[in-house]
Amino acid sequence: MSALDNPWHMLSEEESLFCDVLERLCADKIAPLAARTDAEGTFAHAQLATLAEAGMMGANLPEEYDGSGVSAPGLLRAVSIVAGACGSTASALTAHYLATDSILLGGTETQKRAWLPKAASGAALGAFALTEPTAGSDPADMKTRARRTDTGWHIKGTKCFISNGGVADFVVLYAVTDPDKGHRGISAFLLPKGTAGFEAGPPERTMGLRGGHVFTLNIDVDLPEDALLGTEGTGFKTAMQVLDNGRIEVAAQCLGLADAAMKAAIAYAKDRVIGGEALTERQGIRWMIADMGVAWRSALLLSLDAARQRDIAHATGGRFSLAAATAKLVASEAAGKIADTALQLHGGYGYTADFPVERITRDLRIMRIYEGSSEVQRIIISGQMLASA
Incomplete structure (x- = not known):
C-alpha cells in the first residue's frame, strides 16, 4: 500500500x-482465543490482561493519568485492531473506556488520581451503568434514585445490559x-x-459478543459523600459526552470486525475453485468484493473525520455529536452489510461455526442497537441538521 492509499x-x-505492535500481539495472543471464547462464553479476562500489558486499558486516557495518550484517530485504529481479533474483547475494553471517560470528563481531580491510573494499568476494570429496563434510548427517564443521608447517599434501582457490570472493580452509576x-x-x-447491597445477576445469554458479558444490576446501597462523581446534577451532561466518545469506539469495533470478515471472504474466494476457476474470476463475485470495499472505506473515512473532531472538541471544550452519530450509524450499518455479503460469498460454509464469518456476523448485530440504536442516531443527526438550517 502506498502512502497515498494509507488511510x-x-x-x-x-x-x-x-x-503495529498491538496488531502482532492481537494476532498471536487474542485472535487464537476468539472462537473458543465465543463457544464457551467465558469472559475475556485473559485477553484484557494481555491488552493491559500493551497499554490498551488506558489508551483513551492522557499520560498525566498513566494513559497512553494516543490521539483519537490512533485510538480508532487501535480499537479496530482489537475488534478484528476478537469482538468480545473489544466490547469489554470499550465498556471499560466508558467508565474511565466518565471519570476523566466528570470527576474531581482527586477522583481522577484515585481511579484512572489503576484503570489504565489494568488493575481495576470499569463498567458504565446508564441503561435501565424502562430507560434505554431515553436515559432522562431513568428510575434509579439517589437521596442524601447523614453519611452520604442512598441509591436504589435497577440497571440492565451493563457490559462488565458483574465482573468490574468499579461501576460508574447514573x-x-x-x-x-x-x-x-x-x-x-x-x-x-463489593459494596453491600450491590448485586449482579448472571450474564445475559446473548446472540454474539459472548465473551463480553452484560448484566442486570440490582442496587440498594449506601455510599459516602465523596462517591458523587464531580458535582450534583452534572451526570447527564457527562453521560452524553461519554457516549459521543463511545459511538466512535463502536464505529472502530465495526471497522475491525468488518475488515476481518472482508479479508476472510476474499481469501476464501481466492482459494475456492468451481468449474476450474477461482471464485474471484467471476464478475458477480468481484462486484460483491467491490461493494464491501467501498462500504468499508466510506465508513472508515467518516469515522476518521469524527475522531479528528473528537480531538478538536476535547481541546476546545466543544461537542462533536453529529460526527459521532454519523460515524456510528454508517459504520454499524455498513459492517452489517459487509458481514452478510462475506457470509453469502462463503455459501453454506459461511453458515457454519467452522468459519469466522458466522461469529463475526453475530458479534456485529448488536452494533446497530447499543450506545444508541440506528434510529436514535438518525434522531440526533436530523435534529442537528434542522437546528442549523
Whole structure:
C-alpha cells in the first residue's frame, strides 16, 4: 500500500509503532482465543490482561493519568485492531473506556488520581451503568434514585445490559438526585466492587459478543459523600459526552470486525475453485468484493473525520455529536452489510461455526442497537441538521 492509499497516514510515528505492535500481539495472543471464547462464553479476562500489558486499558486516557495518550484517530485504529481479533474483547475494553471517560470528563481531580491510573494499568476494570429496563434510548427517564443521608447517599434501582457490570472493580452509576429537574437532576456515582447491597445477576445469554458479558444490576446501597462523581446534577451532561466518545469506539469495533470478515471472504474466494476457476474470476463475485470495499472505506473515512473532531472538541471544550452519530450509524450499518455479503460469498460454509464469518456476523448485530440504536442516531443527526438550517 502506498502512502497515498494509507488511510492512517495522519498517525504519528509513535502511534503507528504502537498499532503495529498491538496488531502482532492481537494476532498471536487474542485472535487464537476468539472462537473458543465465543463457544464457551467465558469472559475475556485473559485477553484484557494481555491488552493491559500493551497499554490498551488506558489508551483513551492522557499520560498525566498513566494513559497512553494516543490521539483519537490512533485510538480508532487501535480499537479496530482489537475488534478484528476478537469482538468480545473489544466490547469489554470499550465498556471499560466508558467508565474511565466518565471519570476523566466528570470527576474531581482527586477522583481522577484515585481511579484512572489503576484503570489504565489494568488493575481495576470499569463498567458504565446508564441503561435501565424502562430507560434505554431515553436515559432522562431513568428510575434509579439517589437521596442524601447523614453519611452520604442512598441509591436504589435497577440497571440492565451493563457490559462488565458483574465482573468490574468499579461501576460508574447514573441516578436521579432531583426528579423535578429532568435531565439536570441526574448525577453520577462511583460504586466500588463489593459494596453491600450491590448485586449482579448472571450474564445475559446473548446472540454474539459472548465473551463480553452484560448484566442486570440490582442496587440498594449506601455510599459516602465523596462517591458523587464531580458535582450534583452534572451526570447527564457527562453521560452524553461519554457516549459521543463511545459511538466512535463502536464505529472502530465495526471497522475491525468488518475488515476481518472482508479479508476472510476474499481469501476464501481466492482459494475456492468451481468449474476450474477461482471464485474471484467471476464478475458477480468481484462486484460483491467491490461493494464491501467501498462500504468499508466510506465508513472508515467518516469515522476518521469524527475522531479528528473528537480531538478538536476535547481541546476546545466543544461537542462533536453529529460526527459521532454519523460515524456510528454508517459504520454499524455498513459492517452489517459487509458481514452478510462475506457470509453469502462463503455459501453454506459461511453458515457454519467452522468459519469466522458466522461469529463475526453475530458479534456485529448488536452494533446497530447499543450506545444508541440506528434510529436514535438518525434522531440526533436530523435534529442537528434542522437546528442549523
